[in-house]
Amino acid sequence: MNTDIAPQDWPAPAQWSMLAGDAGRILLFLAMASFLAAVIGSITNRLRVSRIGFAVGSLSVFVSFGLLLSLTSTGQFHYRYVFAHSQADLEPWYRISAAWAGQEGSFLLWAVTSAMFVALARKKTGADERGYLGVASAFLMGLAGILTFESPFRLIDPILGQLRTPPDGNGLSPALLNYWMVIHPPTIFLGFGSLLALFAWAAAALMRKNLEDYIVPIRPWAIISATLLGLGLCMGGFWAYEMLNWGGFWMWDPVENTSFVPWVAAVAFIHGIFVQQARRRWHIGNAVLAAVPLMAFCFGTFLTRSGFLGDQSVHSFAQMDRSALWILTGIGGVVIFGFFGLVFARMHTAKDWLPEPRAAEPEHILNRTTGYGTSIWILLAFGVIAGVGMSVPLIQSLAGQAPKMVEEKLYHYILSWFFPPFMLALAIFPFITWRGSTLKATLGRVNQSLAISVFITGILLLGLRTETVWLPMVNEGVDTPWGAKLPRLPWVLFLSWLCVFATVSNFTRIFQLWRTARPSVGGLVTHVGFALTLFGLVFSRGFEQKTEVLVHPDYPGTALGYTFAYMDRAYKFTDRHNELHMMVMGRGEEFLAHPGLYFTPGEEEPNPVMWPHIQRHALWDMIVIAYPMAFDASGETTFNVGEMRAFKDITLQYEGMRTEGQLGTAGARFFARFTYDSVGMGDGEFESMMMITEDGPEYSNGRIGDTFEIRLDRIDAATKSATVTLFFVQPAYPVELFYKPLTIFVWIGVGVMTLGGFWAARSRSRRTPGPMRDEPTGDDNQVVQNEEQSKQSDAPEPITQG
Amino acid sequence: MKGVATKRKVGVIALIAGSVVALGVVMTMFLTQASPYVNVEQAKSMKGNNLHLAGVIVPGTITTTVMDGSTTRFILKDDYGQTVPVVYKGPAPANLRTADRAVAIGGMGTTEFEARDLLLKCPSRYEGDGPKVAQK
Numbered sequence: 001m002n003t004d005i006a007p008q009d010w011p012a013p014a015q016w017s018m019l020a021g022d023a024g025r026i027l028l029f030l031a032m033a034s035f036l037a038a039v040i041g042s043i044t045n046r047l048r049v050s051r052i053g054f055a056v057g058s059l060s061v062f063v064s065f066g067l068l069l070s071l072t073s074t075g076q077f078h079y080r081y082v083f084a085h086s087q088a089d090l091e092p093w094y095r096i097s098a099a100w101a102g103q104e105g106s107f108l109l110w111a112v113t114s115a116m117f118v119a120l121a122r123k124k125t126g127a128d129e130r131g132y133l134g135v136a137s138a139f140l141m142g143l144a145g146i147l148t149f150e151s152p153f154r155l156i157d158p159i160l161g162q163l164r165t166p167p168d169g170n171g172l173s174p175a176l177l178n179y180w181m182v183i184h185p186p187t188i189f190l191g192f193g194s195l196l197a198l199f200a201w202a203a204a205a206l207m208r209k210n211l212e213d214y215i216v217p218i219r220p221w222a223i224i225s226a227t228l229l230g231l232g233l234c235m236g237g238f239w240a241y242e243m244l245n246w247g248g249f250w251m252w253d254p255v256e257n258t259s260f261v262p263w264v265a266a267v268a269f270i271h272g273i274f275v276q277q278a279r280r281r282w283h284i285g286n287a288v289l290a291a292v293p294l295m296a297f298c299f300g301t302f303l304t305r306s307g308f309l310g311d312q313s314v315h316s317f318a319q320m321d322r323s324a325l326w327i328l329t330g331i332g333g334v335v336i337f338g339f340f341g342l343v344f345a346r347m348h349t350a351k352d353w354l355p356e357p358r359a360a361e362p363e364h365i366l367n368r369t370t371g372y373g374t375s376i377w378i379l380l381a382f383g384v385i386a387g388v389g390m391s392v393p394l395i396q397s398l399a400g401q402a403p404k405m406v407e408e409k410l411y412h413y414i415l416s417w418f419f420p421p422f423m424l425a426l427a428i429f430p431f432i433t434w435r436g437s438t439l440k441a442t443l444g445r446v447n448q449s450l451a452i453s454v455f456i457t458g459i460l461l462l463g464l465r466t467e468t469v470w471l472p473m474v475n476e477g478v479d480t481p482w483g484a485k486l487p488r489l490p491w492v493l494f495l496s497w498l499c500v501f502a503t504v505s506n507f508t509r510i511f512q513l514w515r516t517a518r519p520s521v522g523g524l525v526t527h528v529g530f531a532l533t534l535f536g537l538v539f540s541r542g543f544e545q546k547t548e549v550l551v552h553p554d555y556p557g558t559a560l561g562y563t564f565a566y567m568d569r570a571y572k573f574t575d576r577h578n579e580l581h582m583m584v585m586g587r588g589e590e591f592l593a594h595p596g597l598y599f600t601p602g603e604e605e606p607n608p609v610m611w612p613h614i615q616r617h618a619l620w621d622m623i624v625i626a627y628p629m630a631f632d633a634s635g636e637t638t639f640n641v642g643e644m645r646a647f648k649d650i651t652l653q654y655e656g657m658r659t660e661g662q663l664g665t666a667g668a669r670f671f672a673r674f675t676y677d678s679v680g681m682g683d684g685e686f687e688s689m690m691m692i693t694e695d696g697p698e699y700s701n702g703r704i705g706d707t708f709e710i711r712l713d714r715i716d717a718a719t720k721s722a723t724v725t726l727f728f729v730q731p732a733y734p735v736e737l738f739y740k741p742l743t744i745f746v747w748i749g750v751g752v753m754t755l756g757g758f759w760a761a762r763s764r765s766r767r768t769p770g771p772m773r774d775e776p777t778g779d780d781n782q783v784v785q786n787e788e789q790s791k792q793s794d795a796p797e798p799i800t801q802g
Numbered sequence: 803m804k805g806v807a808t809k810r811k812v813g814v815i816a817l818i819a820g821s822v823v824a825l826g827v828v829m830t831m832f833l834t835q836a837s838p839y840v841n842v843e844q845a846k847s848m849k850g851n852n853l854h855l856a857g858v859i860v861p862g863t864i865t866t867t868v869m870d871g872s873t874t875r876f877i878l879k880d881d882y883g884q885t886v887p888v889v890y891k892g893p894a895p896a897n898l899r900t901a902d903r904a905v906a907i908g909g910m911g912t913t914e915f916e917a918r919d920l921l922l923k924c925p926s927r928y929e930g931d932g933p934k935v936a937q938k
Contacts, residue, residue, distance in 0.1 A: 377821070385828055392832050404836035405854045405905070414831055548892065550868050604861060607900050627872070627893040635867040647869065726869070734872045734893040 010164035017076040024067040024153040028144055031060035031111075035141035042134025050133045054122075057140060058115035065112045068105060068152050072098040077166040081105060081152040087171030093182045094172060100185045101172055103305070104152035109185065111143040113193025117221075121197040124217040131204030136196055142331035149324040174600065174609040177576070180239035188232025188259060194225035195262055195294040198269070199335070202290035206342050209353040211276075211283035218290065219273050220765035225293070226266040227526075227757025233259050234533070234750040241743075243611055249537060249746060252411040254390040258300025262293035264383040268376040269293070275372045278434055280358045284347060289376075291339045296387065298332035303390060367436030371429035378422045385414055423498035423534075426527055427453075427505040449505035456504065457497040478542075492542030499535035503528055522760025529753025536745030540621075545739040551582060551626075552732035554680070554707050555648055560622075560739055562586035564593070573599050576609070580626045580733060584615070591615055595626040595735070616744075623738035629731030636713055638723045639672075647726055649679040650704060657720050668692045670715045672722035674702060681705040688712035688724060701727070839905070842884035851909035851918065859904050860885060866894050874898070878906060878915070890917040897922050 034057035041049030068081070073095045077083045085105070086098040100109045118136040125132045155163060172181070198221065205214040236256065237249035250256060269289035276282050306325060362369060389406045396403055431445040477485040478492070506527040513520050549557030549564055556565040567581040579594040595613040599606035608628040615622040634647060639654035646652075653675045661668040669691045677683040686702035690712040701709040709727045716723075839854045857880040864876040872893040879885045888906045898904070901922035908917040 377817070381824065381828075384825060388825075388829055388832055392836050395829075395833065402838060404833070404838050406832060406836045407907075410832065410835055413835075414828060548871055550872075602900060605899060608896050610896050627896075630866055630868040630872075632865070632867050633869045635869075635873070732868055734866075734868050736893065 005167050007159050007164065010159065010166055013076065013078045013163060013165045017071060020067045020071060021079060021153040021155065024064045025151060027060040027064040028147045028151065031057045032141055032144040032148065034060060035137040035144060038137035039134050039141065042130050042137065045130065047130050050130060050137070054133050054137050057137065057144070058119055061111045061115050061144065065099070065108050068108060069096060069099045072096065075169070077169045078156055078163055079152070080154045080156050083156055083166060083169040085172060086169045088168045090171060094177060097182045098172060100189070101176055104147065104150045106185070107143060107146055107150060108152060109189045110192055111140060111147065113189045114143065114196040115140055117194040117197040118200060121201065121221050125201060125204065126213065126217070128201060128204035128208055128214055131207045132200045135203045136200035139196055139200070139331065139335070142327055145327045146324045149321045149327070175243055178239060178243050180235060180242070184232060184235040184239055187228060187235055191225060191229030191232045192297055194221065194228060195297055197221055198225055198266070198290045199294040202287040203339060203342065206287050206346050209346065211287055212355055215273055215276050215286065220761040222266060222270050222273065222290070223757060223761040223764060226263060226270055227754060227761065229259065229263040229266060230757065231750065231754045233263055242614065248541065251408050252386065252389065255304050257386040257390040258297060258304055261296040261300060261383040261387050264379045265289060265292040265296055268379040271372045271376050275369050279369055280355055283354055284343060284350065288343060295336045295339065296383065298335050300390070302328055302332050303394060362434060362436035364436030364438055366432055366439055366442055368432055368434045371425070371432050375425050375429060378418055378425060381418050382415065385411070419495065420498055423502050426531060427502040430506055430509045430524060430527065446505050449508050450501060453497060453501035453504045456500050457493060461493060488542065492538065495538045495542065496535055499531050499538060502531035503535065506531065519763035522756050522763050525756030525759060526753050529749045529751070529756050532745050532752060533749030536743055536749055540740040540743045540746065543741050547737050549735050549737060550732050551735050552728060553730050557735060559737055564735060566733065570594070593624040595624050597626045597628065618744060619742060621740040621743045623740065625736040627734040627736065629733055631727045631731060632725060633708065633728050633732065634726035636723050636725050638721050640719065640721045650708070651677045654722055657715055657722060666692055666694050670712065672712045672715065672724065674710065676704055678704065681707065686710070841880040841882055842886045845886065845910050845915060849909070852907065853909055855880070855906045855915055856903060857881065859898065859901065864894060864898060878904060887914045888917050889914045890920055895920055895922060
């Protein structure tokens, strides 16, 4: 923080900024009141009041967020929030992103994106609009209520009796100074915001006792919601890969799980919609699936902000204001218990108002309905596992037990039970029809994909074993869910093959449906992207290599087939743009690695901040992280007289000791004599001295060339052994290295998945509602056609009306 | 049709029952296999390399040697005031010196707690209420 100007000379706040803050505070109260009016309008059946209340409330929230953006981006540090999260010398985009870096700002962003999605989807809600606006406004009123307690427009305390604008703020945490900070939170909050639209729509439909009409118009919004959430999650993974969790995209952190659970629930809802449309079933279940994502997000938000998680999250949030936390708890409670209360109330009379299921029955148990059902249950199982895992501290706290820690590997251990069936479902179910078919016939449709996937996995293995790409395997085994420890290679290849199988089979299905049922293709493209992402995650994690090398100007480090030669640094160590330059040579290439390393002021000593250099190749990434410089080269090492030891290319021999002065009194001096032999510095000898003074020991270090100093730490007079420590004269840098193969598929997969998601949303929004699936659809016809072409006798017949 | 409806009902009940059982299994696995936090006294008397020793790092005790791979050492003080030297094979994580609390994961060696991983909870330096200025 800039301290050149004395506090009494800090300027008074600019008048516009005071007005902006006042306006922000007033607007949040206005938003709360307007949303309340919208709720009352909804309850009293006055849609116009509801619309106006919602519009005014939303506008108030949007303007307050705009005001917050103006305060953070122009450095109005007399606001607590701006002081805590912005800084004068930050680049403009980081000052803008300070608006969502803290708790208050992120709640405001949540309110903004929620209001935005509710407003966007409103026109399509038709007869559900009144309930929809009422439910959404009630929720938004709660968020606005939280923001009146957790306001980003609070002023700092007066300085020397007067409100002044400090010249600088604390700024963003170094981990947040990354371009993903600008992109990731708005994206994922768009996803979080969309959950309110799904929830409110389903609740309104339940209140109206009509779960049939909303299912078609809600479908594209559900797809957009899942796509944005998925994209936001993946962006968080990319951020972790580059900044936080070097070499890993995902670590099952509670904050990650808070986004993951709503995502899988939203994806489950999308698949449930298809069955409701085709078979006129699962009305209640789908309404619950539409609501679960918001419920899960509220629960996760409560867990991560309430302090129950203690030391479990790498994400750090300030504890919420107590009143705001009560409101959050209340919102979550109403969302969860209120919705399920409504469900149970409606279920009593469901027979009276739910439409009859379509009479046609599938011919075989292996049909699309069971396929979607199985997929939904597995998806929900993933969500439940993540949800239960993150809730362990809460469960134990409620049970009065001592806290326990849920490690990443425990998640993997449990989830790996579900991974193979899930991937097989992803690979096989796109081929089954609504009418169903025998297992033999179904497998007949995927055998081509199966063969191709085995072939690709084999090629992958052979190709990667070439010297250019492959690195020696880590022999460490992996724990499987069956309790056995398996060698890494077959286990990771099996998981990779599952992903390849799902990719190939969905790609094949896209090819088959391209002409006849193109609207279905978007979803299949999403499947391909998802499978590719999982392939990249599994392969890069399974075959990653991690090691450490010490890089010193005189001693280049060697690891993973590369030599790392230190060159220089870019700026001062206090400059946050500082980088170390290392020339890296080996494996047929040469590049300049420039990992970042700088120091921020600390209370006792400077705090290091590191960020990695990632050398991206088509088939692998090399991650280089430079740690703070070190001088201590050996730790304390004890020599007996005549003993020889090797350090790097130097051989040290302890020749003996001598003393000067009266032992046991101040001024006594101890000398240890060494000879050395070095490849680079020849041979020679030196003495290291330690003198006893009244203030403690003083040292005169021996020296080997310009590379090492040797400090005499102590001497044992009885044995005459000497304990010494070697120091580098010039700093050495421990460098951590990660080799991550095929991470490119994570990037490609996420891109394909997002593209497929938006494609599906677009095509599903155009499709005519409520197809009668008693007759074969384009999908079914295509399967039949393909099978006729392959002259299979068991081609499924269309379902006849029963 | 009636037979189909009955089959469906049985299927739904079986599905729900199976899901409840699966949920129970998952919860049991999490609760029994999650790693307990231990204090220094418990760490010294327990075996295994999956102990989670939580505490604060005693200021000024962090040292790192880098020859032949980095080794970081520090002294950890638990919530009961007991201390134990901790050795971690690796360079000191960036936020080790600023961490409010540390959790060392590993097991007790002869004299030192041998950590295979360190979890660090960082202070909210970036969440201050305002500048700290001496008020006259």
